[in-house]
Amino acid sequence: MVKRLAWTWTLIACLAVALASCSRGSATDILTTTTILADIARNVAGDRLTVGSLLPAGADPHSYQPVPQDAARIKQSQVLIIHSGGYEEFLDGLLENTEGQNMLIEASTGVRFRSGTQGEDATDPHVWLDPNNVIVYVDNIREGLAKFDPNGAEIYEANASAYAHQLAELDAWINAQVAQIEPQRRVLVTNHEALGYFAERYGFTVVGAVMPGFSSASSPSARQMADLIEQIQLHEVPAIFLDASDNPELAQQIAAETGVKIVSDLHLESLTEGAPALTYIDMMRDTVTKIVQALQ
Ligand SMILES: [Zn+2]
Structure with missing residues (x-):
């Protein structure tokens, strides 16, 4: 009798778990555009709200093409968190149908954006590659979540402050790592200009980009390629850094002409499902370790 009762309870418990995970699978409280934002938002929300990312791990946000489920996922969520700064071009069509239904948090509000070196009025959206800007993200997310769920405000406050402390430690760790590179070797060439904020914070010179x-949705002219090769030779650039999602073809052409080495496994725009970039902090540690190794 006791055994049968235990069985029944186990069954009920399993059903409850299945139902909970089912509802979590179809809708989340908070939806972010990218996996990086989802990790940051999870650190503020803790266990109180569920967080999901619209883009899967490994997707390039610059060239992402929305799929039909994306509009439904935005509609089903209650809070949408975006980087903003012109980064999420794929949202243009998606938000038309869902406008006004969700609370929208622009994580980068208050960050000082860099403008283009190309002369036009382009904005550099890659602000998260300086952890100090992510501390601003955390504050905006904390404020937004406290408005959305005032009863959780104290929890979000405590979570945000603990995570901001970890981000400040990350910043100090990066400074110590970068100190191992001789100042004249602190030069960066990437596939597109993604490391501008990182360079500004940690004393690197961005020599150019492929x-x-x-x-990532642009292509160089023959003239621009020739100029970059000249700059790489002039600055004795040791390496070109590519994101794991980048096509390495043009960088390989440059390497063939200059002898520069290619580091093709950085994660700058997306987390990975396991190591090395399971979290934003893991991603930054991995990036910095690979940059230091290549430039030392
Ligand atoms: Zn980018």
Whole structure:
């Protein structure tokens, strides 16, 4: 009799778990555009709210093409968190149908954006690659979640402050790592200009990018390629850094002409499902370790 009762309870418990995970699978309280934002938001929300990312791990946000479920996922969520700064071009069509239904949090509000080196009025959206800007993200997310769920305000406050402390430690760790690179070797060439904020914070010079501009969705002219090769030789650049999602073809052409080495496994725009970039802090530690190794 006792055994049968235990069985029944186990069954009920399993059903409850299945129902809970089912509802979590179809809708989340908070939806973020990218996996990086989802990790940051989870650190503020803790266990109180569920968080999901619209883009899967490994997707390039610059070239992302929305799928039909994306509009439904935005509609089903209650809070949408975006980087903003022109980064999420894929949202343009998606938000038309869902406007006004969700609370929208623009994580980068208050961050000082860099503008283009190309002369046009382009904005560099890659602000999260300086952890100090992520501390601003955390504050905006904390404020937004406290408005959405005032009863959780104290929890969000405590979570945000603990995570901001970890981000400040990350910043100090990066400074110590970068100190191992001789100042004249602190030069960066990337596939597109993604490391501008990182360079500004940690004393690197961005010599150039294979794709001119702030997006992976551009291509260089023959003239721009020749100029970059000249700059790489002039500054004795040791390495070109590519995101794991980048096509390495043009960088390989440059390497063939200059002998520069290619580091092709950085994660700058998306987390990974396991190591090395399971969290934002893991991603930054991995990035910095690979940059220091290549430039030392
Ligand atoms: Zn980018």
